[in-house]
Amino acid sequence: MSDVDPRELESATGEQPKSAPADRATAGPLDESEANAVRPYVDLGGVKILPRPELQLRLEVEEGSKRVVAVGLDYAGSTLQVQPFAAPRNSGLWHEIREQIIEQIQKQGGTTKTVVGNFGPEILAEIPVAAGQQGGGSRLARFVGVDGPRWFLRGVIAGEGATNPEAAAKIEDLFRSIVVVRGTTPMPPRDLIPLHMPPTGSPVEQA
Numbered sequence: 001m002s003d004v005d006p007r008e009l010e011s012a013t014g015e016q017p018k019s020a021p022a023d024r025a026t027a028g029p030l031d032e033s034e035a036n037a038v039r040p041y042v043d044l045g046g047v048k049i050l051p052r053p054e055l056q057l058r059l060e061v062e063e064g065s066k067r068v069v070a071v072g073l074d075y076a077g078s079t080l081q082v083q084p085f086a087a088p089r090n091s092g093l094w095h096e097i098r099e100q101i102i103e104q105i106q107k108q109g110g111t112t113k114t115v116v117g118n119f120g121p122e123i124l125a126e127i128p129v130a131a132g133q134q135g136g137g138s139r140l141a142r143f144v145g146v147d148g149p150r151w152f153l154r155g156v157i158a159g160e161g162a163t164n165p166e167a168a169a170k171i172e173d174l175f176r177s178i179v180v181v182r183g184t185t186p187m188p189p190r191d192l193i194p195l196h197m198p199p200t201g202s203p204v205e206q207a
Contacts, residue, residue, distance in 0.1 A: 015088070015090065015091035016091050016092050016093070016094075016095045016096060017091065017092055017095075018091065018092035018094075018147035018148075019092050019094040019095060019120045019121060019145065019146070019147050020092075020119070020120065020146045020147050020148065021118065021119055021120065021146070024146060024148065027176055028175075028176035028177055028178065028179075029146050029148065029153050029175060029176060029177075029178045029179070029180060030178075030179045030180070031148050031149050031151070031179070031180055031182065032048075032179055032180065032181045032182070033149075034179075035048070035179040041179060042057065042198050043198055043199065044059070044068075044071055044195050044196060044197075044198055045068075045181065045193070045194050045195045045196040046084040046180065046181055046182075046183075046192070046193030046194055046195045047071060047082060047084050047153075047178055047179065047180055047181065047193075047195065048178070048179040048181060049071070049073070049177075049178060050177045050178075050179075052075070052174075052177075054075065054076070055073060055074070055075045055174070056073070056074040056075070057071070057072070057073055057074075058071075058072040058073075058074070059071060059072070059195070059197065060072055060081070068194075068195040068196060068197070069083070069192065069195070070082065070083050070195075071083075071195065073174060075170065075171060075174050076160065076161070076167055076170040076171060076174075077159055077160035077161070077164075077167050078157060078158065078159040078160045078161030078162070078167050078168075078170070078171040079157070079158045079159050079161075080155055080156070080157055080161070080171050080174060080175060081155065081156040082153060082154065082155050082156075082175070082178060083153075083154050083192060084151055084152070084153050084154075084180045084181075084182075084192070084193040084195075085151065085152045085153075085154070085189075085190055085191065085192055085193060086150065086151060086152075086182065086187035086188065086189055086190065086191045086192075086193055087147060087148075087150055087151050087152040087189050087190075088150070088189050089149070089150050092147035092152070093145075093147060093152040093189065093190065094120070094121070094145035094146070094147050094152060094154075095121075097145060097152070097154070098114070098121060098123060098143070098145065101123055101125075101143050102114070102123060105123075105125050105127055108127060108128055109128045110125055110126055110127040110128055110138070111125070111126045112124065112125045112126075113125075117142075117144065118172055119144045119145070119146055119172070119175070120145075120146075122142055122143060122144045122145070123142065123143040124140070124141075124142055124162075125140070125141050125142070125143060126138050126139070126140055127139055127140075127141055139158060140158065140162040140163060141156055141157065141158045141162055142156070142157040142158075142161070142162050142168075143155070143156055143157075144156075144157065144175065148180055148182075149182070150182045151180045151182045151193065153178065153180055155175050157171055157175075180193070181193070
């Protein structure tokens with residue numbers, strides 16, 4: 001018997017295994033094929049969000065291209081930024097992307113620690129805040145990731161959910177409720193699955 005989680009081992013071909021909770025297919029984050037089609041999701045293209053009381057939703061738009069590049073969710077004293085990416089069918093992206101996030105934060109002068117959370121390996125980071133920005137000093141954030149069927153969903157948790165266990169449970173439940181819509185269009189791994197504005201009438205802000 002081995003104490004090593006087989007999900008942490010590289011396959012014989014050098015591909016990274018998928019990193020996801022054992023109950024992902026039933027508890028989320030869900031693939032579109034696994035979700036309840038009659039639930040009142042807000043359709044944002046690559047992801048669908050289930051509305052809940054006190055949840056504020058905003059879209060982060062790239063200034064030059066006006067392309068939606070991330071979904072921001074404010075809930076229970078926390079913020080959750082999510083991005084869906086295309087991924088290979090049989091291998092995962094989170095192990096490799098995690099190393100790149102760590103390297104990027106360290107270049108910014110921040111510190112990181114890798115721990116095992118409810119979604120598997122995650123990064124606890126202390127990131128310097130640019131001079132002149134509100135708050136100054138540094139901010140704490142959790143980087144979580146889940147490999148699904150042909151997609152990878154990244155989440156960045158800040159606010160109460162980065163330090164308070166009760167708040168963390170609420171924001172993790174929100175992350176679990178997200179549905180990823182990969183679609184059938186061929187896409188290179190790591191490409192952002194297109195996001196778009198929701199249908200008219202949905203309460204969404206642009207950032």
